[in-house]
Amino acid sequence: MIKAIITDIEGTTTDIDFVHKVLFPYSRRKMHAFLNEHQHSPEVAQEIKQAQQLMQNQTASLDAVCEQLIAWIDSDQKIGPLKTLQGFIWAEGFAKGEYQGHVYQDAYDHLQKWHQAGLKLYVYSSGSVQAQRLLFQYSAFGDMRPLFQGYFDTQVGGKKESASYATILKAIQFKPEETLFLSDVVAELDAAKENGMHTALLNRNKAALPKHYHIETSSFGGILAHFERN
Ligand SMILES: [Mg+2]
DSSP states (O other), rough: OOOOEEEOOTTTTTTTHIIIIHHHHHHHHHHHHHHHHHHHHHHHHHHHHHHHHHTTTTOOOOOHHHHHHHHHTTTTTOHHHHHHHHHHHHHHHHHSSSSOOOHHHHHHHHHHHHHHTEEEEEOOSSSEEEEEHHHTTTTTTTTOGGSEEEEEEEGGOOTHHHHHHHHHHHTTTOOGEEEEESSSSSHHHHHHHHTOOOEEEEETTTTOOOOSEEEEESSTTTHHHHHHHH
16 A cells, blocks of 8 residues: 655656746856855855866856856756755745746645645655755645655665665655655656555656556546556
């Protein structure tokens, strides 16, 4: 019986376009002004310093750091200081109401229903835990954070690595067969399944996919019914 559900965000609860067409361009647009305004606050200064270290140029100017950060955004690189700074910029954008976190209606409905039914819900996404919380705090459905017991990001390891799921299982203290992992990426589901977890593939666009060994669905509806039947 499923007692805990761990969900991915991008492509699963949330339209991939929200991240790539709303959040990333926003951080790109605001990076320069943000660094200028907050360069002396200790949290920001620390990230600037880390970026300079990665650039192997401890005296790089603020403009040069900004250019490097934007180059990392453009090449979709997950670099520590970039992710942290983006988190700060997104937090401002969410708080100002510049955008709301996108969540599919069916995902919201079912997360709510599962939570009410006593299932424990967790998030595992490559976005930082800070960014995950923001997206759900400022979702179009209001603050969804009360639905979740915990959040995991790549601090536990990469999403295609089997060991990451072992770490999550240990942290949440459920048996693998009591858990279900939801994702839109087969390689991530394969890694979860290697640990004995149940898996379901969200194929939002009903794309033709190579053969795989996961339950496949285009929405959250009916996922759990599948386990009750079997
Ligand atoms: Mg995904």
